[in-house]
Amino acid sequence: MGFSMTLSTIIKMQDIYLSFKGKDFDVKILKGINLEIHAGDSIAVLGASGSGKSSMMAIMTGLESAVKGKVTAMGQEITAMNEDQLAVFRRENIGIILQSFHLIPTMNALDNVIIPLELAGIKNAAEIAAEALKEVGLSHRITHYPAELSGGEQQRVAVARAIAAKPKVLFADEPTGNLDSKTGKAIIELIFSLQKKLNTTLVLITHDPALADKCSRKFFMNDGHLKEEL
Ligand SMILES: Nc1ncnc2c1ncn2[C@@H]1O[C@H](COP(=O)(O)OP(=O)(O)OP(=O)(O)O)[C@@H](O)[C@H]1O
Ligand SMILES: [Mg+2]
Structure with a gap:
């Protein structure tokens, strides 16, 4: 009898194209992207600035619509969803960490983490948010507003917010780009340890080859074409 592993x-x-047409330009950004990610994978996406990495992530998370092609995530066709359906899909399935932290300036650290949980209808949102902030080592700063936090601390709030609802997939776009190397390293260790602990699938955009080496699969974006390094 054969032994087979199911991924x-x-x-x-599938065959994702993205282009932008302006008054003076018509730029082709993604030129036929095909990518299949398996549960538990950690994916690194490398490539030159402007090559289309963030654009591809925006399409995978439904923040941007493709001109052509199909994206299926967790068995649902996200390229067929409207804005409301996408918002629900994101809340229930994925966490996103961006280079700039996108915290709400008028809310303290705890509320920044609570809000998306409450929107997702999760019970004990406050408790779960406090727990996530503890995971990122910020228990002593939960009542601080973003302006009262350092860059690294703000990024840790963003990480806590992204992982609090235990997403199936965690997307991170250069999560350490704005941080000094020591803080950046701590954030990375945090992301990978949480990934292991929760068995989350990770999609990580990075310019750092050492960081990419920590992932199970490595991809290069080159002028709108994506290729796996095998
Ligand atoms: N709304 C838009 N209109 C026109 N061009 C755009 C738009 N958004 C992005 N672009 C262009 O698409 C290209 C790809 O951008 P993208 O942000 O995906 O690059 P990237 O690979 O993430 O780069 P970086 O490493 O610098 O973050 C860039 O050349 C950018 O100028
Ligand atoms: Mg980018």
């Missing part, structure tokens, strides 16, 4: 597909992009 379950968690995200699939």
Whole structure:
């Protein structure tokens, strides 16, 4: 009898094209992207500035619509969803950490983490948010507003917010780009330890080859074309 290992597909992009037409330009950004990600994978996406990495992530998370192609995530076709459906899909399934932290300036650290949990209808949102902030080592700063936090601390709030609801997939776009190397290293260790602990699938955009080496699969974006390094 044969032994077979089943890899379950968690995200699939098929023939994705993205372009922007302005008054004076018509730029082709993504030129036929195909990518299949399995549950538990950690994916690194490398490539030159402007090559289309963030654009691809925006399409995988439904923040941007493709001109052509299909994206399926967790068995749902996200390229067929409207804005409301996408918002629900994101809340229930994924966490996103961006280079700039996107915290709400008028809310303290704890409320920044609570809000998306409450929107997702999760019970004990306050408790779960406090626990996530503890995970990132910020228990002593929960009542601080973003302006009262250092860059590294703000990024840790953003990490706490992204992981609090235990997403199936965690997307991180250069999460350490704005941080000094020591703080950046701590954030990375945090992301990978949480990934292991929660068995989350990770999609990480980075310019750092050492960081990419920590991932299970490595991809290069080159002028709108994506290639896996095998
Ligand atoms: N709304 C837009 N209109 C026109 N061009 C755009 C728009 N958004 C992005 N672009 C262009 O698409 C290209 C890819 O951008 P993207 O942000 O995906 O690059 P990236 O690989 O993430 O780069 P970086 O490493 O600098 O973050 C860039 O050349 C950018 O100028
Ligand atoms: Mg980018």
